[in-house]
Amino acid sequence: MTGAKTAVDWLASVAPDPDACRWEWERNPLGVTLLPAGKAWDVLILPGRLGRPTLDVLTRILDRPGPVLADSGDARTGFLVPPGTAAHWLGTGIRTAGAGTWIVVPYPGRPAGKVRWLVPPDGSGTLTGPALLELAMHEAAANLATKEDPA
Template sequence: MAGRKTKAAVEWLTSVAPDPAACRWEWERDPRGIALLPAGGRWDVLILPGELGHPTLDILTRLVDRPGPVLADSGESRMGFFVPPGTVSRWLGTGIRGCGRGTWIVVPHPGRAGGGVRWLVPPDGSGTLTDAGLLELAMHEAAAAAAGEARRGGPEG
């Protein structure tokens, strides 16, 4: 089953490439296991700082069976949430970057470890994305919890 999901995920991801077949061929052979793919077609990506992204992902996974794909950089200081296309053009948020139409992102192969970027929630090939409204609610809850901890003097307090 995992092999079919990986193949479906690769097909879904590379479908946005200018030449999907060439992209797949190069990606499968790239020793780093990464591809540069355009955002804004099938998905946008909202990039959160890790200190907000991790608790946001924790909250999302309690709210839905499976959120959309989520990337993390090597130090997990930034996390990218795949959301519906067009989200970035309507999104306002301090410290949040958006990758939409006209931008490209580094994406690791879903079946193996990539160079510097990895999947926290890999795509399953079905096209599942994180609902932007739900992501916003989870971010607010995560930020409120962090603010409460800061007022109490940390997570122990």
């Protein structure tokens, strides 16, 4: 559980009061908290149809991509990327969460309700680079297009 504690500390470090955040988060029956994006990470939110295939591409080329979130039913997949990425992202159909936004974050290593980690943070601060994520998205989209149009 040491890795989970480190991940909790890393995530809570962006909260206005990290100690209070950790205390409430550990006792929240839903296992989630709201954390501000734009400090240690931004989030690029892909539609589920593209999110999982993009994660599949990333896991083929990286030992371990940065943290990745998914909502219930995998309708959306959120990739944690370096802060500032959201302000410069120009991708059709991709939502962003950066400075001034808050996201629901599940407690690492514990089951939560509607949001869960596909790749939990390890506490090291490793994030997925936006250029690599974009390349993985293009490959995933091309693979999806090929499957839909096998001609």
